[in-house]
Amino acid sequence: MSAETSxxxxxxxARTRVLETAxxxxxxxxxxxxxxxxxxxxxxxxxxxxxxxxPSKDDLVRxxxxxxxxxxxxxxxxxxxxxxxxxxxxxxxxxCDFGSGPGYRGCPFVNTAAxxxxxxxxxxxxxxxxxxxNREVYxxxxxxxxxxxAERTADILLLLRDGLVVGFDLDHPATVRTAVTEALARVxx
Amino acid sequence: MSAETSxxxxxxxARTRVLETAxxxxxxxxxxxxxxxxxxxxxxxxxxxxxxxxPSKDDLVRxxxxxxxxxxxxxxxxxxxxxxxxxxxxxxxxxCDFGSGPGYRGCPFVNTAAxxxxxxxxxxxxxxxxxxxNREVYxxxxxxxxxxxAERTADILLLLRDGLVVGFDLDHPATVRTAVTEALARVxx
DNA sequence: AGGAGACTAGACAGACCTGTCTGGTATCGT
DNA sequence: ACGATACCAGACAGGTCTGTCTAGTCTCCT
Numbered sequence: 001m002s003a004e005t006s007x008x009x010x011x012x013x014a015r016t017r018v019l020e021t022a023x024x025x026x027x028x029x030x031x032x033x034x035x036x037x038x039x040x041x042x043x044x045x046x047x048x049x050x051x052x053x054x055p056s057k058d059d060l061v062r063x064x065x066x067x068x069x070x071x072x073x074x075x076x077x078x079x080x081x082x083x084x085x086x087x088x089x090x091x092x093x094x095x096c097d098f099g100s101g102p103g104y105r106g107c108p109f110v111n112t113a114a115x116x117x118x119x120x121x122x123x124x125x126x127x128x129x130x131x132x133x134n135r136e137v138y139x140x141x142x143x144x145x146x147x148x149x150a151e152r153t154a155d156i157l158l159l160l161r162d163g164l165v166v167g168f169d170l171d172h173p174a175t176v177r178t179a180v181t182e183a184l185a186r187v188x189x
Numbered sequence: 190m191s192a193e194t195s196x197x198x199x200x201x202x203a204r205t206r207v208l209e210t211a212x213x214x215x216x217x218x219x220x221x222x223x224x225x226x227x228x229x230x231x232x233x234x235x236x237x238x239x240x241x242x243x244p245s246k247d248d249l250v251r252x253x254x255x256x257x258x259x260x261x262x263x264x265x266x267x268x269x270x271x272x273x274x275x276x277x278x279x280x281x282x283x284x285c286d287f288g289s290g291p292g293y294r295g296c297p298f299v300n301t302a303a304x305x306x307x308x309x310x311x312x313x314x315x316x317x318x319x320x321x322x323n324r325e326v327y328x329x330x331x332x333x334x335x336x337x338x339a340e341r342t343a344d345i346l347l348l349l350r351d352g353l354v355v356g357f358d359l360d361h362p363a364t365v366r367t368a369v370t371e372a373l374a375r376v377x378x
Numbered sequence: 379a380g381g382a383g384a385c386t387a388g389a390c391a392g393a394c395c396t397g398t399c400t401g402g403t404a405t406c407g408t
Numbered sequence: 409a410c411g412a413t414a415c416c417a418g419a420c421a422g423g424t425c426t427g428t429c430t431a432g433t434c435t436c437c438t
Contacts, residue, residue, distance in 0.1 A: 047387085155368035203414075234415085236417090
């Protein structure tokens, strides 16, 4: 009944299961390290079905990146209710909390970009698109807070964000959190 | 003559040629995307010779990471002649110049870490070792400059460094440079 | 009733991967 | 002279990769 249709044995549509499995594996182990065979096996989907929904592996990777972007947009949208400066603090606090978790493996965009050197590749363009949105969020919140130079400060916040996602992956979370907190205080007070 | 020995047809030892070729290809295209066959073909080295010097591909990757670390240590050592604060400025200015160049493809340590999820892996440990050294450089220079809190400020500089290397790879170099310059001024004045 | 579309299982092709092995050559130190 | 070492070319094994294809099932819509 309801949204649950066809076959009925497995939860969710085949496409959804593939994308969820790919998301989990790509994030945890990297894109090039995970093959199609493993994704379809763990998703419980036939190969022909996979290639019906995603013409190539790169299309799946792009869908992965775009879905991560979509998730972050939804998440951030829920944090923009109160005062702009508090929203910014909430966003960075969330990233620190997430980065301190056990399953943290860095930023999916930064990590995926490392595996796609060509800036003209569709995957890289999806990443660039996400970064444009991310910078706009910072700029708009700064401007709404009455910051005198929202444009350049947004670039600094993006710098801080990138340092954050890398640092939580490679260094001690507690140390990075302290540094981020102090750096953020110096940038937006 | 002199250092040029054996066979005489190709420049440098076989090991050196392999490491140089691997460095070029790994940095430009990523570790998992480049196979042994291609490395030995471009280096002009037999497969048996390769496996004589590097027991496995991971050993080559670790050698690549360690050599990059060694190069950076040499480079930084040459910048520590004058005043500490000027050395820090020189280091960040150099990273900005390098990041603005045409062949820039991000930080070899960050990029390689993205392809090695397991923190216990030898490659990851070599990367961690490099980051410890890097942080110490910042801390020592800050302390020598008489900074009141060299420890925590070093963490902030590492944050800035990571943001820098990612930003120059994924965003507009000029924008990142401006942001880095301003951020650095706020941190060390 | 019957066609379209989503799904299943699994064989297959052709390329590429790491790593081993054979067999032979050249140069060095002693 | 001789053994050790470094090097060469290239076949080979066993596995994995992406992507295609065959062949058939199920469900929904008209």
